Amino acid sequence: MLEPEVTNERTILDYLNEDCWHAVLQYVPAQELIRTERASRRWQAVVLMYLRGVHITIEKNDWKKKENPFNTCTLMPSKYKSFECWTKKLGSSVTSIYCINLENLAMIKENCPNLGALQASRIECTESELRQYNLHDNFKLLQQVSFYRCSVGDNTFSQFIADKALEKIEFRYCRFLTGHCFSSINTTNLKSLVLESCNNLQFIRYSVADRLGSLTELKVARVNKEIGYDVQFELEKMAKLERLELQSAIMLFGFPEKVGQLSRLEHLGVSFELESCDLEKVLRGCTALRSLELLDCEYRFGFVEVISRHGGALTSLKLDQVNAKDDDVLELVRGCPKLEKRQESQCPGQYQEMKTTYEGLTVVFEKTINEYDEESEFEDSDEEIEWYEEECEEEEEFEEDVE
Template identity: 30%
Template sequence: MERQKTDSELEMDIQIQQVEELSNSAIINSLNADCWRLILDYLSVKEILQTELTCKDWQKLMLDHISHRPIIIHSMKIDENTLILRQSSEAWCSFKRWVRKCGCSVQDFDMDCKHYKDVVETLRDNCPNLVGLKLSRLKKKLSPTDALHFQKLTWLVFDCCDEVTDDCVSQFLTNRLEELRITYNKRVTGRFLNNLKSVNNMKSLALKHCRALRFPFLLSVADRLSNLMVLELWKRNRSKIEIRDKLHLLFEHMPNLRELDIEIYDMLRRADEERRYTESNVFFESICRLKKLGRVNANFQVWDNHLEALVNSCKELMAVDLICNHITRRGLDALCRHVGPRLLELNLAESLLTDDDVAACVYACPKLLSLDLSDCPLLVSAVRRIAVARRDMRRSSKFADETFLRIPLPITMSRWDFYGDAEDFKDVVDVRFNTDGYSSVERQY
C-alpha cells in the first residue's frame, strides 16, 4: 500500500515545482522570440512535441513555434517537418489529442487509414490549412453534406477507398484544387464532375480502376477541363457503349495536355485488324493536335505512319509507350530523328525490330533512362550490342557531357529472351526481367 505524503513533504514538493517553474521562465525569458526561432528551427517536429510535454512554459513556447512550421503527416520521413503516424488505433487516439492543439500547422496528410476512425472528420475540424490530402484504404463512408471542406486544398487522392462515392468527392472540389486522383474504387461514377466550376484550376486528373465510372459524365464536362495538363484514364468497360472510339471527343477540349496515360478495354467488342487500324487512325489524329504532349502511354496499336505523324507534331515528346508490334525500322528512324535527343523512356515490347534497329535507337537516344524490349525476337547478342553503343557514346565527344550516360541503362526483357552473362557490361546496362506485365528486379547487373 502506497504511503501518503505528510504535509511537510507536500509543501516541499510545491516549493520544488515553483523553483522549476521559475527556472524554466528564466531560461525562456533570457532569449527573445527571434533567438528561440533560430534555435528551435534545428529541431524536428517530433523533438519539439517531446519538449512540449515538459511543462506549461515550454508547452507555450513550443506550440507558438510550431504554429509557424508547415507540418507533414506521412508514413515515412520526408524532412524535419514530417510527423510519422504509426499504424495502430492507439497512435490515432494520441494523434487526435495532439491535432486539437497543432492542427492549424498541418499542411499535408498522406496515410493508410486502415486502423483509424473518423479521419476526415478529425482533419476537417482541426486542420483548416490542409493543402494536400491522400487517404488510402478509407473504410467508412463519408456523410453527405453541401459544405466544402479544406478551402486551401490543391491536391486530393483517394486510393483503395471503396466506400467513397460521388457525393464524398464533391465535398472537396474547391476552386483551388489542381490535382485529383481516384484509384481502385467501385462506387464513383464521375457524376461529381458536374460540380466543377465552369472555369477551374484542375491540372491533373486520374481515374484508374474505377469500376462504376461512366465515360459520358467525363465527356459532358470536358469543356471545363481545358486547363488539364495530365490525364490518366484506366477502365475495363463492360458497357455496350464503347469508349475507345470516343476518346478523341475528349481530347478536343484539352489542348494543354502534356501527359496522357490511357488504358481502355471495351470488353464486349470483338475487334479485327482492320478495325484496330481504323480506331488507331482516329486516336493518333486527335493526339497529334496536342502540341505540348510530352508523355504518351496508351494501349493503342501504332503503325509507322501513326508514329511518324506523332513525332512530327509533338516535338516535346520525352516518353513513348504504345503497342509497337507493327513498328518497323521506318517508324523507329522517324522517332529517333525527331525526338531521340530528348527521349527518356521508350517501350518497344513485342516489336519485330532487329538487333541493328535497337542498337541504332540507343545511339540516337543519349538521355534514355528506360527501354522495354519484352517479347522482342532479338538475338542473345542484342544486349551486348546495346552495351557497346552506350560505352561508345560515353567516349564520344558529341555525348561526353551527357550525365544520363553515366548510369547503367535499365533494359526490361522477358526472362527467356536473355540468358547470357552481363558481367562484362554491368557498368552500362542493367537487365531487368518482365513477368506477366510486371517489371521485376530479381536479377540486376
Template identity: 25%
Template sequence: MFFDNEERNLAQRELFQVVSQELLALSSNFDASFGVRNIPTHTEDGIPIRKLYVSNLPPKTTRAELFGVFAQYGFIKSCWLRMGDKGPNRTPKPTYAFVTFINPADAHKALQAPYHEKQLRGRHLRISPADSWHQPAEDADGRVCWKPNSQRQEENIASLSGNDDEQHNDVPKPDPPSNTEKDRDDSNALAECGVSQDEQQQGSSETDSDFNILDVLNRDCLNHVLSYVPIRDLIRSERVSKRWQQLIQEFLLGVRIFKTSWWQHVPVILTTAVLRRVLQKVGGSITRLHIDHNWTALNDRTAHTVGKFCPNLEELKVVGMHTKNWNPLIYGCKQLKHLSFISCNKLKDSSLVQIVKSDSSIESLTVANNTHVTGLFLTGSNPRKLSYLAFYNCYSLQGAVLTAAIDLIPCLTVLKLDACPVTMWKIIPLILKKVPKLQELSLSEYNSLDIGPKLYDSEMFCESLSKLTELRALNLSKNIYVTNAVLKQVARSCPKLTALNISSCNSRRSYSHAGVGDEGLSAICRSCLDLSRLDVSYLAALSDNGLAAAARLTSLTSLTARGNAALSAQPFALCLASCHYLKEIDACGCDSVSEEVVTAAVEELGAHPRPLVLSIAATAAANVKELPAHKLLTVNTNEDRSNPHLRPDFVDHIFEDISDDSFEDLYDADDFDDFLGGDEDDFFDDDDDFEDYEGMYRMGLHAPDILLL
C-alpha cells in the same frame, strides 16, 4: 552491491547523464577504497576539476550538511542541491548535488579521500568529477569564471546593450532575502563553517539556475533533432516544463508535412479522436496531409476533423479508408488544391460533389483502385481551376459520362486514364477532341483482348491525336492498341514532346497484329527533337536500327530499353557519342549488350564530363570481371530492374504444351473414381449438358473450376 527501493526508483528517473555520473562515482570510490590513485585532475577538455558531482544522498539532506562533509578537504566556493518533485502530498527529496572548490587540488583530495570518510547519516556518498560544461573555466590570465556558460552568455549579451544600462551599473542592488526558516538555518550553519554571507550568495546565484541541453544547441539544431521524433511523442512530452512546452509549440508551428504512416512502427491504433488531438497541435500550420494509416480505426468524422483544424491545407492524400463523405473538406480547407484517394472502396460520386464545385480551389484530383466512382460528380459542377485529372484502375468509370464532364473543365492540361475498363478505349478519341490544350496524357495498361472489344482501325485515335499540338508528356506503356501508325501521328502532331513511354506496347510475338517497332520509333526521333526521356522497353519488333535513331535526340537525358534480347551495344554507343546531355542509360535484361557500351561511356565522359549512371545488369557486360572505369561513371551490374514476364521471349513453363498429358496418370489411378464419388454419381455423364461450354455456364460452372477439379 545492494540498494533499497528508494534508490532504485530514483535511478529510474535519472537521465543518461546522471547514470554516467553514477558509474564514474562508483568507480572512483572503488579505487579510493582499495588504495588506487588514478583519479584525473583535469577533464577530457583540459579544464581543471573544481566541481564535484555528489549522489546517493539521504532524505532531508541540507547544504549545510554537505559543507560539513567536504569542508575538511579545502575551501568550498558553493554547494547546490537538486531537489525532487514537489506537490501537495509529496515531500521533496534530494536527488544529487554539486560541490565547487576554490582550489582544484582540494577537489582532487576529496576524490582521493577514503570511502568511509564521505558518509552522511550512515550512507556512503558517491563522488565523481562534474562534466566539462559544468566546470568553472579559466581565462588565459588564470582568472576563473565561476558562473556557468549560459549565464556568461547572458552577461555578454547584456554588455552589448545601450548606455542606459551602463548608467545603472553603479547602483547597488539589495541582496535577495531568505524566505524560509530552512534557508536561515543553512546560512547560520555555513557561517559556522567559515563561509561568509557574500560567498554564500555568490554560490547560490551560480548554481540555482538550471542548465540543460536547450542552452547548448541553437534553434536550427533543435529543430533538426526534433524532426526525428514522432509528433505523438513530442505532444506527450510537453508537460516536462514550461520552457520545453514553448519549444515544442514553436517547433510544431513550423511543421508543414504530416503523414500518419509515420506511426506504423508504433503499436498504437490511429483513431479519429487521436487524429483530432494531433491536428489540434499541428493542423494550423501543415500544408500537406497524408492519411495512410490503418483505415479500420477512422470513422466518417475524419473529414470534419480535417476541415476544422487544417485551414491552410493544400494537399490531402487518403489511402485505404472506408469513409464515405468527404464533402466537409470544402467548408474548412479553402486552400485545398491537390486531392488524392487511393484504394478507398466506399468512395462514390456523391462523396465528391461539393469538393469540385465551381468555387472550389481544387487543381488536381486523383482516384485510384475504386469500384464505385463513375465520373458523374464532374457533370453537376464546373470546376474552373481543375487542371489535373487522373483515374487509375477504376472499374466503374463510364466513358459517356466522362465525355460530357470534360466540357465543363476548361483548364484541363493533364489527363490520365490508366488501367480503366477496356470499353473506355472507344470513347477516348471523343474525349481527346475536347481537350486541345492537353500537355500530359497517360493511356497505359490496356492489354486485354478477351473481354474487351476487338482490335479496330486506329484512324479515329490518330485523328484525335492530331489536335494535341501542346502535348509535352505521353505515356502509352502496356497498351496493345498502340501501333506504328499511332507513333507516326504523334510525330506529326506533337513536336513539343519531351517525355515518351512506349514500353511493352504489344511485346508478344504471338499477337495477331504488329506493335511498335523500328518504323514508329524512327518517326518519333526525326520529328520530336526535344525529347529528354525515352522508354522503349520490352518491344518485340525493336532492333538496333530503330534504337540507333535515338542518336538524333540531342536533348536526351534518360534512355530506358529493358528486356530487349535483340539489342546490342552498338545503338547505345551511338547515343552516348551524340547525346551529350545523357545522364542515365538502363539496358537491364538486354542479353547481347557487351562491355563496348562501358568503353563508349568512358570515352564520352572524357570529351564531355558529366555524371552518368549505366545499368547493365543481366547482360553480357555484367559477366566481365574488370570493366573500364571513370570517376564520373557509375556502373550497376548487380540490380536487375527488368521484369522477365514482360520480355518478348518470355515462355510460361507452367502451361506448356507438354503439360496437357500431365493428368493421364491421374485418370489411370485406382482411387480417382472414389475421388469423384463412384460410377453411379459420375460427374461427367455423356447425357449431361457439360459436353459444351454453354451447358457449363448454364449450370453455373466455369472453366477455371473444372481445371481445379
C-alpha cells in the same frame, strides 16, 4: 569546510535563439525531428516552435518507400494515438494529410485550417454522414483531393466535393464510381484528373468532356475499354493538356492526329499497340513533347528510326519490351542528344548486363513488370495483406503505450 559543489545545468538550448535553431533544424527532416521530440520538454518546445513554421505532410506509412520527402511525416491515422497527437500539435502547419474514416476527417476539419491536399482512403459512409464535412464549407484552402478504395457512390462524391473548385482530383480503386458526379461538381479550376482501376466508370462523352477543357494533366489507367475510346474521341476538347497517360485495349483510328494537335503536350504515355507510322505523326505534331513512355513495344519495328529522326527534343524516354541491340542504343543516343536518362525494360537476355555511359547518358536495361500488365490484378491482395499487417502492428504499439 568544503564549499558546496556548483553544477552547470546550462545546455546548448540556452545559448541558441530562435533564429539559430531555424538555421540548424532546416537541414533535419521533419520525420527525424518528431522522433526526437520526447527527449525533454525543452527540446519538445524547440521542435514544435520550428515545425509550426514549415509546411508538413502527414501520410500513411508505406514500406515501399525507402525514404520520405523532407517535410513528410509518415504517421498512421488509426487507433494509434500519434496521429491524433501530431495532428493537434501541428495542425496549422499541416498542408497535406491522409485519413481513413470520419473520425480522422472530423479531427482534420477542426485542427488543420491551412490544408491544401487531402487523401481519403477506404471511406465507407452514407451520403448524409459525409455531407457535414463537405470541402466547400470546411476546407477553404483545399486544392487537391484523392479518393482511394472509397466505397461510396457518385451522389456522395458530389455532396462531399460540393461546389469546391479543386485543381486536382484522383479516383483510384473506387468501385462504385460511374463518373456522373463530373456533371455536377465544379470543374472550373480543374487542372489534373486521375482515373485508375474504377471498374464501373462511364465517361459521359458529350456532357462531361465539354467541362474538362481546363485540364493540363489526364491519366486514365486500368478501366474498361469504352473509357479509353471516349478519352481518345474527346482529346480535341482538351487542348490545354500537358501530360497524358492512357491505357486502352485498342487505339482508335485518328488517335495520332488528335494527339498531334495538342501543341502543349510535354509528356505522353500509352500502353496500346502503336505502329511506327502513328508514332511519327505524334512526334511531328507534338513539338513540345519532352517525355515519352511506350509501354507495349513488343514486336513493334521501326520505333528506333522514328524516335531518332523526330525525337531530338526528348529528355526522357521509356520503351517497354522493346527488341533493342547495341546499334539501336547508339542510334537513339545520337538522335536524341538531350536525353537525361533512358530505360529499356524486358530486353533480350544478352543485353541484361549492359549498363554503360554514352557521352554522359546512362543507359539501363532492367527487367520490370509492365504497369498495365495482367499481373497488376494481384495488387489488390498484396495491398490487403499489407493493410492487415500494419493494423496488427499498430494495435500492438497502441496496447504497449496504454500499459
